[in-house]
Amino acid sequence: MMRTPIFQLFKGGENLMSSMAPYFLGASFTDEVGWKNDELTVTLNDYLRQLPLPKKDDLIFPYAGYAESGVFPLGAFKVQGWQTGWEPGAVEAMTMTARAATYTGPVKAGGAQHWDDTTLGAILSDTARAAGLTLAIDPALADIAIPYALRWEASPIDFAMRLAAEYGGVGKPAGERFSVVRQGAGTDAKGAALPVIRVNRLGSGGWSVEGEPRPQQGTVAASWHDAGGGRRESAQQATGRQGPTHSLIHPRATEAEAEAAAAARARELNMFTGSGFFIAEFDPTFSAGAIVVASGYGEGVDGQWPSERISTEWRKGDAVMSTIDVTQKPEGGEEEDE
Secondary structure: OOEEEEEEEOOOOOOOOHHHHEEEEEEEEEEEEEOOOOOOEEEEHHHOOOOOOOOOEEEEEEEEEEEEOEEEEEEEEEEEEEEEEEEOOOEEEEEEEEEEOOOOOOOOOEEEEEEEEEEEHHHHHHHHOOOOOEEEEEEEHHHEEEEEEEEEEHHHHHHHHHHHOOOOOEEEEEEEEEEEEOOOEEOOOOOOOOOEEHHHHHHHOOEEEEEEEEEEEEOEEEEEEEOOOOOOEEEEEEOOOOEEEEEOOOOOOOHHHHHHHHHHHHHHHHHHEEEEEEEEEEEOOOOOOOOOEEEEEEEEEEEEEEEEEEEEEEOOOOOOEEEEEEEEEOOOOOOOOO
């Protein structure tokens, strides 16, 4: 059944598409996992340079969906710039670029702070507050015990991103929140499963998947200092593969911290052994970080893939399609029920 796509753009409560519709040529939206800001572009017919230029830092709110099922918000964006031009065979056009808004000033400010005998959630909550944000974190990550952490001449968000990654998390500032999810888990910052993205070879808009052979690592080792025994110990985590040991460079303060670091690195080593993309009709419930379940493509492609990026294109008169970039699921781990 054919559906009627809708794209709306609001500023200060006004739907700009009411006046922009005759000039609308297309739009694109990129939803990213992690530090990169989500991006929105809108392209308009600017014949004879008649359109006013967008203003930097204007706050806009895009919505998208279908007439038959309604529209959904895509987020809040601040205008970053514009480009205008003409090429033979094309119309004279202006493209506005906007990136996901973070309502704060000190996100990149420097500073120093230390923590003793606390949890990852407590540290990241303090750090997010220093950047003017609130924290949303997966409970499985929030309760990880950390005996000592130091932020030294690093911005709150840079430090928070690195610390989250150390324990298998992915952080992202957007709006008024700093969200931390488990890498490759297909869950949101509350630990709840994101809606599964299902793609099938039958009716596919296209796909490409490639394997990325890399040296096999059988275990990951992280050292820690045993204060009672006065010696360095090692915590190891199996990757589920055959191969030598991959050793982390920096020693940890406790056994628990070393075990968490080794486990996070083992997951990461297993995750980037294949990559590709699937093209499917846009669904407003799609979210970067969700698990993609592929079927009908054959061996090596069928199965579960964590999504990394979803890029969607609107073109007047065309079906709306999304390109879903994926990386291979961790091998040797437990299969989750769908």
